[in-house]
Amino acid sequence: MGSGVIEIKGLRKTYGAKGRRDPQVVAVDGVDLSVGEGDVFGVLGRSGAGKSTLLRCVNMLERPDAGTVSVGGVELTTLNGRRLRAARHGIGMIHQHFALLSSRTVAGNVAFALEVTGVPRAERRTRVAELLDLVGLSERAGAYPGQLSGGQKQRVGIARALAARPKVLLSDEATSALDPETTDSILRLLLDLNRRLGLTILLITHEMTVVKRICRSAAVMRDGRFVESGAVTDLLHRPESELARDLFPLDPFAELPGQTVVDVSVSGEDADIPLLTEVARTLDVDVRVLSGSVETLAAGRAGRWRLAVPGDGAAVIHHLRSRGAVVAVAEASS
Numbered sequence: 001m002g003s004g005v006i007e008i009k010g011l012r013k014t015y016g017a018k019g020r021r022d023p024q025v026v027a028v029d030g031v032d033l034s035v036g037e038g039d040v041f042g043v044l045g046r047s048g049a050g051k052s053t054l055l056r057c058v059n060m061l062e063r064p065d066a067g068t069v070s071v072g073g074v075e076l077t078t079l080n081g082r083r084l085r086a087a088r089h090g091i092g093m094i095h096q097h098f099a100l101l102s103s104r105t106v107a108g109n110v111a112f113a114l115e116v117t118g119v120p121r122a123e124r125r126t127r128v129a130e131l132l133d134l135v136g137l138s139e140r141a142g143a144y145p146g147q148l149s150g151g152q153k154q155r156v157g158i159a160r161a162l163a164a165r166p167k168v169l170l171s172d173e174a175t176s177a178l179d180p181e182t183t184d185s186i187l188r189l190l191l192d193l194n195r196r197l198g199l200t201i202l203l204i205t206h207e208m209t210v211v212k213r214i215c216r217s218a219a220v221m222r223d224g225r226f227v228e229s230g231a232v233t234d235l236l237h238r239p240e241s242e243l244a245r246d247l248f249p250l251d252p253f254a255e256l257p258g259q260t261v262v263d264v265s266v267s268g269e270d271a272d273i274p275l276l277t278e279v280a281r282t283l284d285v286d287v288r289v290l291s292g293s294v295e296t297l298a299a300g301r302a303g304r305w306r307l308a309v310p311g312d313g314a315a316v317i318h319h320l321r322s323r324g325a326v327v328a329v330a331e332a333s334s
């Protein structure tokens with residue numbers, strides 16, 4: 001067994017055929033996942049990849065057909081009824097369309113989550129105030145969801161999800177319905193909660209920005225499977241990584257007479273040494289940046305470039321590697 005707060009092994013979920021003509025859909029096809037305490041883990045994938053189904057299996061909103069799911073050391077797949085409901089209190093969830101009660105105020109929506117867990121009235125009042133303060137919404141306590149912006153609605157969703165002091169927060173495309181600025185403010189809030197409360201976050205998204213801004217680990221999901229998974233900075237160094245390509249897009253490969261085209265990735269402190277001028281100066285060669293950039297990600301400083309170097313590039317490649325960069329010779333297919 002691994003030691004993640006969320007441990008998933010061999011998870012599989014199929015949906016039955018609706019009619020004789022509909023084939024069975026394999027939504028999740030054997031996923032293993034371990035999310036460490038305090039991590040922010042993003043699952044990326046196109047529509048239909050199986051992300052929602054995977055997330056809904058983590059709190060048993062969907063029952064998997066096979067595999068195991070443990071959260072905080074509790075194996076959920078074996079639980080039912082009251083014990084499952086109790087375990088779910090340790091798992092908060094936020095949604096793309098917020099799922100608020102329109103007839104209740106902001107405070108009432110948050111209080112509702114406390115009512116269902118049996119928190120006494122007096123304590124509820126204090127806790128609601130604390131939670132609204134935590135998400136920066138104290139001044140709108142008496143407003144109704146219809147009077148709130150999308151970002152404010154999501155803040156209510158977050159306050160409600162944290163009511164029972166969960167260790168884990170599941171986020172189902174929480175920023176997909178928001179404009180870029182509001183997305184930013186919600187992502188900042190999630191990162192802040194992750195740091196202040198030690199909250200472990202598992203999120204699904206189709207937006208690369210979300211991975212850039214808040215994820216330290218990520219997986220790419222396709223046809224119900226993880227095609228890659230790991231620390232964002234590790235994935236970045238794999239030449240075949242889709243995540244690396246999406247985070248740091250490079251211009252298409254083109255052959256250059258008398259030169260070699262190389263792809264270089266750097267992370268951590270290595271991203272900030274003046275590597276390219278250093279190699280050019282030390283070896284007295286011209287190094288041309290064809291494309292790429294260095295950025296500050298939630299996972300740390302990181303960058304990727306496609307370079308043109310003279311001749312077979314052997315000396316440059318050797319030097320870059322000696323300074324901690326990961327280097328691969330680019331080819332026609334890349």
Ligand SMILES: Nc1ncnc2c1ncn2[C@@H]1O[C@H](COP(=O)(O)OP(=O)(O)OP(=O)(O)O)[C@@H](O)[C@H]1O
Pocket residue numbers: 015016025026027045046047048049050051052053054
């Ligand atoms: N309740 C259901 N009944 C039948 N098929 C379903 C059901 N829910 C999902 N599916 C199918 O399972 C597959 C995975 O869907 P899922 O919603 O998990 O993917 P997703 O990556 O979250 O996509 P999206 O972002 O569009 O929701 C799809 O082919 C979908 O049509």
